Amino acid sequence: MASMLAWAVAEPGGRGGERLRREHRPLPEPGPGDLLVRVRASGVCRTDLHVVMGDLPPHRSPVVPGHEVVGEVSDVGEAVAGWRTGERAGIAWLRHTDGTCVYCGRGAENLCPASRYTGWDADGGYAEYAVVPADYAYRLPDGYPDERLAPLLCAGIIGYRALRRSDLPPGGRLGIYGFGGSAHLAAQVAMAEGARVHVMTRSPAAQELALALGAASAQGAADPPPERLDAAILFAPAGELVLPALEALDRGGTLAVAGIHLSDIPPLDYDWHLFQERTLRSVTANTRSDGREFLAFAQAHPLHIETVAYPLSDADAALTDLFEDRVNGAAVLIP
Ligand SMILES: [Zn+2]
Ligand SMILES: [Zn+2]
Numbered sequence: 235m236a237s238m239l240a241w242a243v244a245e246p247g248g249r250g251g252e253r254l255r256r257e258h259r260p261l262p263e264p265g266p267g268d269l270l271v272r273v274r275a276s277g278v279c280r281t282d283l284h285v286v287m288g289d290l291p292p293h294r295s296p297v298v299p300g301h302e303v304v305g306e307v308s309d310v311g312e313a314v315a316g317w318r319t320g321e322r323a324g325i326a327w328l329r330h331t332d333g334t335c336v337y338c339g340r341g342a343e344n345l346c347p348a349s350r351y352t353g354w355d356a357d358g359g360y361a362e363y364a365v366v367p368a369d370y371a372y373r374l375p376d377g378y379p380d381e382r383l384a385p386l387l388c389a390g391i392i393g394y395r396a397l398r399r400s401d402l403p404p405g406g407r408l409g410i411y412g413f414g415g416s417a418h419l420a421a422q423v424a425m426a427e428g429a430r431v432h433v434m435t436r437s438p439a440a441q442e443l444a445l446a447l448g449a450a451s452a453q454g455a456a457d458p459p460p461e462r463l464d465a466a467i468l469f470a471p472a473g474e475l476v477l478p479a480l481e482a483l484d485r486g487g488t489l490a491v492a493g494i495h496l497s498d499i500p501p502l503d504y505d506w507h508l509f510q511e512r513t514l515r516s517v518t519a520n521t522r523s524d525g526r527e528f529l530a531f532a533q534a535h536p537l538h539i540e541t542v543a544y545p546l547s548d549a550d551a552a553l554t555d556l557f558e559d560r561v562n563g564a565a566v567l568i569p
Pocket of ligand 1: 331332333334335336337338339343345346347348
C-alpha cells in the first residue's frame with residue numbers, strides 16, 4: 235500500500251511544534267462524496283498552534299493539523315459531480331455542517347453546532363495527501379502560485395469575514411490590531427475598497443510591511459491611531475488590546491475580534507469603552523459563501539501575499555517559528 239509523510243499531534247501541549255510527530259501513514263481513502271487531494275502547499279495558521287498546544291480541546295487524536303491546503307485532485311469519490319482529477323482544489327477550515335439547523339437555515343452555517351473542521355475534527359494538510367468533502371472544496375483563483383494561494387484559504391477568508399463583521403462604512407477609517415497573515419490580506423481588501431487603514435502592531439517589520447502595502451499609518455500594538463476609527467479588527471490573540479481598540483473607535487464604531495482564541499479581556503469601563511453605541515463583537519469561522527466571495531475578490535484584485543516556504547519535513551520548525559513570532563507573513567509547507 236502507498237504511504238505518505240504526515241505530521242500528527244497525539245497529545246496536545248508543549249510549545250510551538252514540539253508536540254508534532256512525524257509519521258508515515260497509508261494514503262487516506264476518499265468516501266463517496268469526497269475528493270482525494272495531493273497537497274502542493276499547506277499554510278501554517280495560528281489556529282494550528284492552538285490545536286497543537288491544547289488551547290482548543292482535542293476533537294480527534296492523533297490529528298494531522300493544517301486547513302489551508304492547495305492541491306491537485308487525484309481521486310474523486312463515486313458520488314461526486316463537478317470535479318475531475320487533475321483540477322486544482324482548495325481545502326479550508328469548515329468541512330461539514332448539517333444544513334438543517336436554525337443557523338444553517340438562516341445562512342449562518344458558520345454557527346452550526348454540528349460543524350466540523352479540517353485539521354481539528356478531521357486530518358488536514360500537514361501531509362502529502364488530504365481528503366475533503368467535495369461540497370466544501372473551493373475552486374481557486376488563477377494567476378497565483380500554489381504557495382501564495384494557501385494563506386487565502388483561512389487567513390484570507392477569515393480576514394474577509396472579519397472585515398465584513400466590522401461594518402466598515404465605504405471610504406471609512408479602519409484600525410487593524412496585529413498584522414500577520416490574516417491582517418495583511420484584510421488590509422488590502424479594505425484599501426482596494428477605498429478605506430483608510432491604520433495598523434497597530436509591536437513588530438517593526440510588520441509596521442514596515444503595512445506601510446509598504448499602503449496603510450495610512452503604523453504604530454505600536456496599543457498606541458492610539460492618528461485619527462478616530464469607524465471600525466477596527468483585532469487580529470492579535472491579546473485580550474488586553476480590546477481596551478485601546480475600543481478607545482480608538484469613533485461614536486457608533488465597531489470592533490470585531492477575529493481570533494478563535496483570545497486571552498482574557500480586562501474589565502471594561504462602560505463610559506470610556508462602550509457608551510456612544512460602540513459595538514464589540516466576535517467573528518466565528520466562516521460560511522462557504524464568505525469563502526467564495528473572497529476568492530472571487532482575489533481573482534479580480536491581485537493581492538500581495540507574503541509567504542515564507544518551509545519543506546513539509548520541517549513542519550515542526552515552522553510552527554515553532556510562528557509561536558516565537560519569527561515569521562513575517564504566512565508560513566507555508568511545501569511537500
Ligand atoms: Zn447547521
Ligand atoms: Zn486558520
